[in-house]
Amino acid sequence: MLDWLLNLDYALFRCLNGLAGRNALLDSSMKAFCNDHLVPFTLGFLVLVMALKGRRRAEDRENLAAVIRVFLTVALSAALMQLVITLVHRPRPFVDHEVNLLFYRPVDWSFPSNPATATFSFFFSAFLSDRKFSWYFLPPAILMSFARVFCGVHYPGDVLAGMFLALFSAWMVHRLRFLSRPFVAAALQVESRLRSALSLRE
Template structure:
């Protein structure tokens, strides 16, 4: 069944070739939009957004660690290794299950959605596009990306619940953000040009 759905999606590369470039971009580069997004959110210097970014980064670490364990104990070859596929992007023949691209996209999108519902929906749609494109371009089976989405969403939700329910965890997260902001403030002050030197 998994291979059947893979074939249906992957064969769209032949029947709808006009969309192949879009799918290549989604599969290879769209994840960088998430990285740029969380950097921008962080440097808005708003407490809620910095907590959101911190949660997403911790969730990503947990999710990718769990993914590595799954890939080790339930190793699965990529479609290109065992089937004739339409492979639109190059990729090493490493573990296919689960999809780390999908995990990364969904864990960040879910973290954003938890804190910012309206814009979070846009991020979730983009994450779904990445997941779909990874099958279209021939580097993952549908179950790989479904598992990645589930892991990403679960990690983001569980991490948020941890900080929501544990005052100790929230205290340490707040301390880390406060420490970072103190260091950041010192760096900015150090790099400022004294007014007296400008007058001279």
């Protein structure tokens, strides 16, 4: 069963990675999305927008709680990913096979995909707090995950595992509210004291 899954994973990988090197424009776009910084930082800035986008203070307070949960989800998924990495040692595709490599050679294990875990943690956590705004997180997450396979540094299975970890972490953080409640309460206290400090000055 495991062999069958690994073969399927490799077949899918060949199919997607086989698209690389055919079109210069597509290659450069995928290289850009594969970048370690472009998508993760853009998602980080989207979280800042999420924190400030409300129209009233009541909305701001909900958004602040959502942002704290996003960061907790990212932290939890990173911890779970480290745990999986210590247990499962899957080499990168370019180690065992001939691939169209458009990226530098990462030295860590392939399973699960670190970028997919991080970017989908942003999306799933935002989705569980604010359905409407969360869709802005999805295209960058999908593009980055796809680009990692396209550029030859991850198998599709790594990406799927990362997505699953992200979903599980987001679900845990949102389901088990006791994890985030103290941080949300502290942040709301600070927000309340600062934003209600009104004065008539000149």
